[in-house]
Amino acid sequence: MQRLMKCARALSLGLLLLGLAAVPAVADSSPSASPSDDTDAPTSAGTSFRTAAEVDQGQRATASASTGDYLYWSFPADARQRPTVRATVKLPDKHASATWQIDVYDGLRRRQACQYGAQTRTAAQDAASVELSCTLRTVRAWSEPWADDPLPGTYYIRLTTVGLQAADLGLPVSAEVQIGSKDIGGSAAVDGSLGEPLVPGIAVKTEESDKAAEDSESSVAVLSSIEPDDGWASGWWSDRWVWTGIGGVLAALAGIGGYALTRGAGRPR
Template sequence: MPMTPHRTPRVRRALTGALLAGLALLTSAGPAAADDPSATASPAGAGDGPTEAGTTFRTATALEQGRTGTAQASTGDYLYWVFPADAGQRPTVEATVKLPESAARRGASTWQIDVYDGLRRRQACTYGHQTRKAAADAATVELSCVLRTVRSWSEPWANDPLPGSYYVRLTVVDLPASDLGLPVGVEVKAVSEDVGGGHDVDGSLSAPLVPGVLLSGASGDDATGSAASAAPRTPTAGGPEDGWASNWWTDRWLWTVGGGVLAALAAVFGYTLTRGRGRPAGAPHGV
């Protein structure tokens, strides 16, 4: 039965409403990730973190995201931690150094924090205070480093951050020679912000870049040389609570499905505008 003229406006109004609803769905699919220099993610877990730090990449202390790691060290030591970061996350590393009493120091000091990926490639900081100078009378110095968004896949020649372990190295890079060896206290914390599907790429690694890290206390052999004491433990930096790259859902799915729905509605709407108004009333029927 042909569509009568008085029904066409009703259909057009219904299709217009559906188009507006689809646009509202797309615009509310997910807020765009702002380039904020500080991460806004909540801590991944509660409780105390590790109370020591490694002195090399191989002895780096595992640190969960959201936990605060502490250590007592001497000025001039290289301190290492390692934490996991997955695709779609933008990690932020923060460190606070509690300096010795000003009466024991002879001058200012400069501290620096560096972050390396699982291939031990140094990753650039997009925001934060990676290097800071502490005055001779300063009590603490705070450093921070906001990395680029971790990608699920990258070209072999690129230096993009990839899923896996990330090593944090903290040390003093400039100070009077007489201040070497003074005791310091350190607090380190790593958190991440999920930036959403806008940074997703096609492709993924076959496995995250998670090398084993040797525990500093696992290499001591006893006098008998037993196999239990000689075998080093090699724990990894851990991983996300729901597994590596297990969160397959991103807001890109909403944009894809919503775009398909809008395209279909637009096609139907265009068809109703161009198909004509049908046979006039009273016109003879064809054979």
């Protein structure tokens, strides 16, 4: 009876540790992009990859343009994040039906497929606006060179219309873009990491430029200056560590309980 009570206490302790450890695991799986101050959000968009307007996750960027223009924005995405891009285009009062499309490219300018979302939509003649969305695959910390997996770095958004009629070319429109992401957690963790994030211009440094940077505060020009609030690869901690620790604790408790149940009542005389 006493052994059973000891095993019950050990099991209760294990369940208590399991509940306490599950709290940070649940928090780790919550959305990671907190709302940012929209006052610092850009009010115009770029016309190419090099002139893309930089947007932080959580901000709502706006832009005024003409129908037929290519609008570009850029944002940072780190490992284990699943970014979602949403765009809203407000159309003029009189317009013909047109198809709008949103594309997302990574730091190597590889077009990334949308896991789900309305990437392309056709606006009817009486439509006042059209909404688009694209949820990317989870960003991996490391991948094979031949793979097309999303990697940490800068991502580009391109918004434009396809199949436009000549009569609607040049009509004024306004666009809103917002980026959010969800932290997937340890289920997306891999054993590896990139030497540097895929940020344009960050890998152009040479030994001479590094020495010059040590002598002066000026550094090599980087085409994209945005990065996550906590820096790149900041989310090294994940629920993968938590569940590994829980497994070790439960294994130790199982060993203690098995020993308490199977050991003899005492040494024979």
